[in-house]
Amino acid sequence: MAANTEKLTPRCYKSDIKPVWCPGCGDFSVLASITKALSALSLKREEVAVVSGIGCSSRIPAYLNVYGFHSVHGRALTVATGLKVARPDMTVLVASGDGDGFSIGGNHFLHACRRNLDLTYVVMDNQVYGMTKGQASPTTDPDWEAGKLTPGGTGLNPFQPLVIALASGATFIARCSSGDQDGTADTIAAAIRHPGFAFVQVLSPCVTFRPEQRGWSNLVHPAPVEPTDDPARAARRLLTDDSFFTGVLYHNQHRQPPPSTHRQEAHASVLKEAFKVL
Amino acid sequence: MKNKAGRSISIMIAGSGGAGAMTAGAILLDAAARAGWYGLMERSYGPQIRGGEALAIVRLSNRPVATRADTDQVLVAIDWRKTERFLPELRLTPDSLIIGDSKMGDIPEAFQSLGAHEFQLPLTALARKIANGRPNMIVLGVIAKLIGLPEDITIAALEKALAKKDAAARNSSIEAVRSGMTAAAELPQLHSFPEAPPDPVERWSITGNEAAAYGAVLGGVRFAAGYPITPATEVLEWLATALPELGGVLVQAEDELASVGQIIGASFGGAPAMTATSGPGLALMTECIGLAVAAEVPIVVLDVMRGGPSTGIPTKSEQTDLNMAIYGLHGDAPHLVLAPMSVSDCIFTMQWSVHLAETLQAPAIVLSDQSLGQTRTIIDAVPDVAFATKRKLPEALNESYQRYEDTESGVSPMSIPGTPGGQYTADGLAHNEKGHPSTTASDHVMQLSKRLRKITDFDYGRHWAEIDGHGETAIITWGSVYGTVREAVEEMSDWQDKLRLIGIRLLAPHRPKDLAAALRGVKRILVVEQSQTGQFHDYLRARYDLPGETRSLSEPGPLPISPQTLHDQIAGWN
Ligand SMILES: Cc1ncc(C[n+]2csc(CCOP(=O)(O)OP(=O)(O)O)c2C)c(N)n1
Ligand code: SF4
Ligand SMILES: [Mg+2]
Numbered sequence: 001m002a003a004n005t006e007k008l009t010p011r012c013y014k015s016d017i018k019p020v021w022c023p024g025c026g027d028f029s030v031l032a033s034i035t036k037a038l039s040a041l042s043l044k045r046e047e048v049a050v051v052s053g054i055g056c057s058s059r060i061p062a063y064l065n066v067y068g069f070h071s072v073h074g075r076a077l078t079v080a081t082g083l084k085v086a087r088p089d090m091t092v093l094v095a096s097g098d099g100d101g102f103s104i105g106g107n108h109f110l111h112a113c114r115r116n117l118d119l120t121y122v123v124m125d126n127q128v129y130g131m132t133k134g135q136a137s138p139t140t141d142p143d144w145e146a147g148k149l150t151p152g153g154t155g156l157n158p159f160q161p162l163v164i165a166l167a168s169g170a171t172f173i174a175r176c177s178s179g180d181q182d183g184t185a186d187t188i189a190a191a192i193r194h195p196g197f198a199f200v201q202v203l204s205p206c207v208t209f210r211p212e213q214r215g216w217s218n219l220v221h222p223a224p225v226e227p228t229d230d231p232a233r234a235a236r237r238l239l240t241d242d243s244f245f246t247g248v249l250y251h252n253q254h255r256q257p258p259p260s261t262h263r264q265e266a267h268a269s270v271l272k273e274a275f276k277v278l
Numbered sequence: 279m280k281n282k283a284g285r286s287i288s289i290m291i292a293g294s295g296g297a298g299a300m301t302a303g304a305i306l307l308d309a310a311a312r313a314g315w316y317g318l319m320e321r322s323y324g325p326q327i328r329g330g331e332a333l334a335i336v337r338l339s340n341r342p343v344a345t346r347a348d349t350d351q352v353l354v355a356i357d358w359r360k361t362e363r364f365l366p367e368l369r370l371t372p373d374s375l376i377i378g379d380s381k382m383g384d385i386p387e388a389f390q391s392l393g394a395h396e397f398q399l400p401l402t403a404l405a406r407k408i409a410n411g412r413p414n415m416i417v418l419g420v421i422a423k424l425i426g427l428p429e430d431i432t433i434a435a436l437e438k439a440l441a442k443k444d445a446a447a448r449n450s451s452i453e454a455v456r457s458g459m460t461a462a463a464e465l466p467q468l469h470s471f472p473e474a475p476p477d478p479v480e481r482w483s484i485t486g487n488e489a490a491a492y493g494a495v496l497g498g499v500r501f502a503a504g505y506p507i508t509p510a511t512e513v514l515e516w517l518a519t520a521l522p523e524l525g526g527v528l529v530q531a532e533d534e535l536a537s538v539g540q541i542i543g544a545s546f547g548g549a550p551a552m553t554a555t556s557g558p559g560l561a562l563m564t565e566c567i568g569l570a571v572a573a574e575v576p577i578v579v580l581d582v583m584r585g586g587p588s589t590g591i592p593t594k595s596e597q598t599d600l601n602m603a604i605y606g607l608h609g610d611a612p613h614l615v616l617a618p619m620s621v622s623d624c625i626f627t628m629q630w631s632v633h634l635a636e637t638l639q640a641p642a643i644v645l646s647d648q649s650l651g652q653t654r655t656i657i658d659a660v661p662d663v664a665f666a667t668k669r670k671l672p673e674a675l676n677e678s679y680q681r682y683e684d685t686e687s688g689v690s691p692m693s694i695p696g697t698p699g700g701q702y703t704a705d706g707l708a709h710n711e712k713g714h715p716s717t718t719a720s721d722h723v724m725q726l727s728k729r730l731r732k733i734t735d736f737d738y739g740r741h742w743a744e745i746d747g748h749g750e751t752a753i754i755t756w757g758s759v760y761g762t763v764r765e766a767v768e769e770m771s772d773w774q775d776k777l778r779l780i781g782i783r784l785l786a787p788h789r790p791k792d793l794a795a796a797l798r799g800v801k802r803i804l805v806v807e808q809s810q811t812g813q814f815h816d817y818l819r820a821r822y823d824l825p826g827e828t829r830s831l832s833e834p835g836p837l838p839i840s841p842q843t844l845h846d847q848i849a850g851w852n
Contacts, residue, residue, distance in 0.1 A: 017714055046698045051543065061703045062715060067695040068703030069546055070715075071539065072569050078531070078539025082551065083695070085529055086501045086544035090695055108539075111532040265525035268495040269662055275482035275492075277311040277656065 010035035013045060015065045020056075024214075026178035026204030027057050030124050033178075033202075034064070034093070036185035041192060048091045051080040053105060055097035055131045057124035057204065074104030077112040077121065084117050088260050091192060092118075098125040102138040102159050109161075113168035116196040118257050122188060123161065123199070124178070126206035126213060134209035146209070163238045165199040166231060166250055172198035173234070173250040178205065179217030183246065190248060196257045203244075216244075223247040229254065286317075286339035288347035289421055291414075292364060293356030295329030298414030301439070302356075303334025304654070305418055307483070309427050309435035310338045311656040314478030318343055318621075318655040322367055323593060324360060331360040333367065338425070340475045342657060344620050344761025345649075348841045350374055352424065353394075354417050356401065357382045361389075366837065370394045375466070377420065379413060397465060404457045410450045411457075419458020424465055426473075429456070480659040486650030487512040487554075489624035489660075490580055491520065494552050496625065497632025498667055499578065500526030501544035501551040503537040505559060508592040509648040510582035513554035534559040538566040541577045545570075546704055548694040550636055550667075552578040557586045557599045560643070564606045567641045571611040571729065573704040574682065574690065576635040576642075576669070580628065583647040585835045594836030595648035597757050600813040603643045604786050610726055612733040614642035615786035619744060619760035621655040626663065627783060630741060633665040638732050639692055645785070647808075649838060650758045675699035680711040684724050688732025734787045742784040745796050747774040751851065752797055754780045755806040756814055759839060763806055766841035767848075777848070788821040801826040804847060810834035 013035040021027050038048060048066040052058035054073035061068025067090075071079045080094040101109055101123045112119065127144075129135040136147035138159035145153050165173050172194040176184040184202055191198035203220065205213035223245040228234050234250035289306070293299035300321060307319045317338040324330030337347050350369045354377040355361055365388055370376070374394040378385045379401035390396065399420060405411035415436075422432040433452055440448045484492075491513045494502075502521060504514040518528040526549070531537040534555055541551035555563065560581045570577050583599045585591030603615045614634055618627035624646060635642040672679055672691035681702040683690040690711075693700025702713045709725065710716040744760070747767075755763050760781035767773045780796055797803070803824050807814040812832035818824060831847050833839055 020715075044698070045701055046696055049547075049695050059715075062705070062713075064703075065701055067701050069543070069573070070703055070705045070707060071542070071573075072565055072706055075535060075539040075566060075569075078536040079543035079546070081529070081536070082501065082503060082540030082543030082545075083547045084543075085527060085540070086549040086551070087547035087695060090547065107532055108536055111536070261522050261527045262525050266523050268492075268498075268524055271492060271495065271520050271523070272482070272660075275484045275488070276659070277308070277481040277483050 008039055008042065008045070010039040013038045013065055015063055017062050019063055020059060022208045024207040025056065026126065026206070027060070027124055029178040029181045030057070030122065030184065030202050030204050031060055031063055033181050033184035033188055034060070034122070036182070037188040037192060038066070040185065040189050043091055047089070048093070049083060050093045050095055051083065052076050052095040053097070053100035055100045055129070057097040057130070058095060058100055060095045074100055075108065076100065077105060077108040080119055081112060081115065081117060084119055093120045093122060093192070096121070096123045097130065098123060098127060098137045098139045099129045102161055106138070110164070110168045113165050113170040113197055113199065116169055116171055116255060116257050118195050118197070120188065120191045120198045121200065122202060124202050124204035125161070126204055126210060128206050128209050130206045130209060160238070161201055162199070162249065163235065166234055166238060170199045171196035171252040171255050172248070174198070174200045174248045175246050176200060176202045177216060177220040177246055178202055179220065180246070187248060194251070196255060220244045220246050223249060227251040285341070286337055286343060286347050287352070287425060288335065288337045288350040288369070289352040289354070289425070290336070290350055290368070291334045291354050291356065291417060292332070292361045293414065294331045294359035294361070295326065297332070297356040298412060299332045299334050299356055302414040302418045303336050305435050305439045306336050306421055307654060307656065308439065309422065309432045311481050311483055312431045312435055313427055314474040315339065316342045316656045318653050320346060320649070320653050322364060324363055331363065333361070333364045340473060343765070345765055345841070346838055352377065352421065354421065355379070355382070356413050356417060358386050362386065368392070369840070377465070395466065399461055399464070404461060405454060408450050408453045408457065410447060411454045412451070415451045415454035416458040416461065419455035420462040420465070422455065423459040423462035429459060482657050482659050483654060484621060484657065485512065485652055485654050486618070486621045486624040486646055487582065487652065488516050489621050490554070490618070490628045490644070490646055490651070491516040493625035493628030494578065494632055495520060495524060496662070497629040497665070498550040498636065499552045499632055500524060501541060501549040502526070502528040502553060503531045503540035504528065504553045504555065505531050505534050505537050507556045507559050509584055509651050510554040510556050510580065512651070513580060513582065534562040535566065538563040538577070538579065542566060542570055542575050545575050545577050546695070550576065550632055552580060552632070554580040554582065556582050556584050556592070557602070558589065560599060560602060564602070567613065567643070568607045568609060568611050569706040570641040571607065571613050572706045574639040574692070574729070575704065576639050578628070578631050578635050578642045578644060580644045580646060582651040583645060591836050593648065595758065595808065595838065596835035597645070597647060597759065597808040598813060599645060600785070600809065600817065603645055604817060610730070612730045613640050613786065614638070614733065614784070615645065616642060616784055617645040617757040618650060619757060619781045619783065621650055621653065622657045622660050624650060625660050629663065629665065633667045636667050636669050637689070638736060639669065639689060640733060645757060647758050672700060681713045682709060682711050682725060682728070684711055684728050688728045688735065690728070738784055738789065742782070742789050742792055743796065744781040744783065745778070747778040749774065749776040749778050750799060750801040751776060751848065752778040752780055752800040752803045753806060753848070754782065754803060754818060756782045756785065759806055759808055762839055762841055763844060766844045769841070769845070785817070790822055793822050797825055802851065803828045804831060804851070805829070806831045806839065806844065808833060808835055808839055
C-alpha cells in the first residue's frame with residue numbers, strides 16, 4: 001500500500017463502463033463506497049485488484065479502474081487467495097453476493113477466514129439470487145414465499161455469516177448498509193487497513209426481487225457499543241443482534257496474518273542434486 | 279517372447295505389514311544404482327492405510343528400463359501372510375526362484391503351483407542371532423549375493439538409508455546383511471543374470487512425480503496450490519519444500535475448486551503456477567480450467583491418472599482421463615493437453631507445458647499416471663534444456679491498451695497487476711478486445727477465433743511426438759504405455775525396418791499434418807493404450823486420417839499391459 005502524491009478522487013477509480021444493474025439497486029452505492037474508500041486511502045490504481053465471482057454484485061470489477069478479475073460463481077476467494085499469496089504487495093479486495101459467497105462458495109469462506117490473509121471481503125447481501133431472477137439464498141428468511149424454487153418458503157434456518165466468520169477466524173467483522181454510503185466507505189477503508197482477513201457484509205437491497213428491502217435504511221442502526229477484540233463478547237453480540245446493527249463488530253489486531261513464505265531465489269537446477277545416486 | 283538373458287532381472291520381496299519388504303527393496307535399488315545398474319522399483323500394497331501386506335518389485339538392467347519385466351526371476355517372502363493377493367501381479371516362470379523362510383512353514387499351495395524352483399532359508403533364525411536383527415535385512419543380503427552386488431556398495435546404500443537411525447541399529451542391520459550374503463551361498467546360481475555396465479555415468483534415482491515437479495520449476499513455476507490425492511500427492515510434497523528455495527510457495531488448498539482458483543489468481547498476478555491432482559480432482563477443476571481459457575490465464579494442471587471411474591483404484595495406473603482432459607470443458611475451449619512418455623520425460627514434458635501455457639496464455643493439462651508417478655527409476659542424468667519462456671507483455675501502456683487485442687498470432691499483451699496504466703478486468707464472460715463484457719456476436723466470434731488460432735497456429739516443432747522406425751506397420755501410443763511398447767519392439771531384430779513407433783506427446787491441439795507426414799507409407803496401424811473403451815483409439819479416429827487397416831489394443835488397468843501381449847499382436851498380424 002503506497003501513498004500517491006497527486007490526490008485521486010473517487011471518480012478516478014471508476015471505469016467508463018455503465019453498470020447493468022436495475023435503477024435503485026443497492027450495488028450502485030456499494031460501488032461508490034469502494035471508490036471513496038480507495039480514494040480516502042490514496043491507493044494507486046495499479047496496486048489494487050478487485051476479484052469477484054458471478055452475480056449482479058460480482059459485476060463490480062469492470063466498473064472500477066483498477067486491476068480486476070470477474071471469475072466464476074463461488075470462486076472469488078480462491079482466485080484472490082492465489083493472487084494475494086503470489087503478490088503480497090497488491091491490495092486485494094473481493095466482492096461477492098450472498099449466493100456466491102455463502103452458498104456455492106461457502107467452503108472457501110470458512111477457509112479464507114481461517115487463513116486470515118490480508119484480504120478485504122465485501123459481500124453485498126440482498127438475501128436473494130438477483131442475477132438468476134429471484135431465488136432464495138442462504139440468508140433468505142425461512143418464510144419468504146416469493147422464491148420460485150421454494151414455494152411456501154425455504155423453512156430453513158438462515159445462514160449467519162458474521163457469526164460464522166467469527167467462528168472461522170476472521171479478524172475484522174463489520175456490517176454496513178448501502179443506504180449509508182459514507183459510513184460504508186469508512187468501514188471498507190478500515191477493513192482495507194486491517195492487516196488480516198476483513199469481512200464486510202453490506203446490506204444492499206435488490207429492488208427488483210425484494211422491493212420490500214427499500215425499507216432497510218429505516219431498520220438499520222449503528223451498533224450501540226464499540227468494536228470488541230474479545231471473540232466471546234463478539235459471539236454473544238452477533239448471536240443476539242437483530243441483523244440490523246451496523247459498524248465494526250469485531251476487530252482483533254493481535255492475530256497477525258501468516259508470514260510470507262517466499263525466500264531467496266536460487267536457480268531451479270540446484271534441486272537436481274537430490275536426485276543424484278551416491 | 280522370453281526375457282532375454284543379459285537384459286534384466288526382476289526381483290520381488292513380499293511380506294506382511296511392518297516386515298520391511300519396501301525398505302529392503304528400496305535399499306536394493308539404491309545399491310544396484312551405485313554399482314552401475316539401471317532399474318526401477320514398483321510398490322504394491324494391500325488396502326490397509328498403514329501396515330498392510332507389501333510387495334516390492336525391483337527390476338535391474340544394464341540398459342535403461344521403463345516398465346515392469348515380462349517375467350520375474352526371484353520372489354522372496356519374508357512371510358506369507360495375505361501375500362496371495364499379489365498372485366495376479368506375479369510373472370514367475372518355471373525358471374524362477376521362490377525363496378521362503380523355513381520358520382514360516384511350507385511355501386503356500388498357490389505359490390507352489392506356479393512351478394518355480396523353491397528354496398527355504400532360515401531367515402528368522404539368522405536374524406535372531408543378531409541383537410535387534412531383522413529378517414528383511416537378511417533378505418537384502420541374500421539378494422545382494424545372489425545377483426552379485428558387492429558387499430561394500432550394499433552396505434553403503436544401507437548406511438545412507440538408515441542414516442537417521444542410531445549406530446547400534448545400523449550395525450545390527452549391517453551384520454544381518456552380511457549374514458544373508460553368507461546364507462545365499464546355498465542357493466542355485468541364476469543363469470540369466472546380466473552384468474552391470476562397466477563404466478557407469480552419472481545416474482539419478484527419481485520418480486515421475488518428482489520429475490514432473492522438477493520439470494515444472496525448471497519451466498518457471500513459482501506458485502502451486504493443491505489438495506492431497508493419490509497418486510499425485512508426492513508432486514505437491516516435493517513442491518512444498520522446493521518452491522520456497524526458489525522464492526516461490528505452495529498453498530494447501532481446502533479442495534480442488536480452490537487449488538485451481540488459486541493458481542489462476544497467482545498467474546493473473548504474474549507468477550507461473552500449477553496444481554497436481556488425479557481424476558476426481560480434475561473433474562472438480564474443469565469449470566475453472568474453462569475460466570483460464572476464456573480469461574487467457576496460463577496455468578498447468580498435472581493429472582497423475584489412476585484407475586477410474588469415481589474413486590476407482592487410487593494406487594493403480596490407467597490412461598482413462600484422456601476424454602475428460604480433451605473434451606471435458608464446456609463451450610468451445612481450446613487448450614493444451616500433453617503427456618510424458620517416461621519418468622525422465624516427465625521433466626521435459628512439464629517444462630515444455632509451462633513454456634507453452636505461458637507463451638500461449640492458456641491452460642495446459644498434463645496427463646501422467648500412477649505407474650510413471652510412483653515408480654522409482656534409475657536413469658541417466660537428464661541434461662538441462664532451456665526455453666525462452668516469456669509472457670507477451672504490453673510494450674507501451676496508454677489509453678489504447680487492449681488486454682484481449684485481436685492480434686495476428688492470437689496472443690494478446692497481458693498486463694501484470696502493479697503495472698501503471700495496464701489496469702483491466704480479466705473475465706470469463708464473453709468480452710471485447712478491451713475486456714469489457716459483451717454479448718455481441720462479432721465480439722464473441724472474434725475472441726473465440728483468436729483463442730483457437732493462438733493454439734492451433736503455433737509452431738510446436740518436433741516435440742509433439744516421438745517417432746522412430748520406418749516400417750509399414752505403425753504402432754501409435756501415448757503416455758506410460760510408450761515405454762512398454764518400446765521395450766517390446768526393441769526385442770525384435772531389425773524392428774526399425776518393420777515397424778514405426780509413434781508416441782504422441784502433444785494430444786491437444788491435434789497435429790493432422792504432422793501425423794500424416796509421420797504415417798507416410800504406412801499400411802497398418804496398431805493403437806495401444808490402457809483404457810477399456812479405447813479412448814485414445816476413438817480420439818485418433820475422430821481427429822486424424824489413418825491410412826490402411828487400424829486395430830486397437832486397449833486394456834483397462836490395474837495390471838500393466840505386458841510386452842508379451844503386444845508382441846503377440848504384432849507377430850500375429852503380418
Ligand atoms: C456453476 C454455476 N451455477 C449457477 C450459476 C447461475 N448463477 C449466476 S449468479 C447466481 C446467484 C447470484 O446470487 P448472489 O451471489 O446472491 O448475487 P446477486 O445477483 O444477488 O448479487 C447463480 C445461481 C452460475 N453462473 N454458475
Ligand atoms: S436484480 Fe436485484 S441485485 Fe440484480 S441488479 Fe437488479 S436490483 Fe440489483
Ligand atoms: Mg444476492
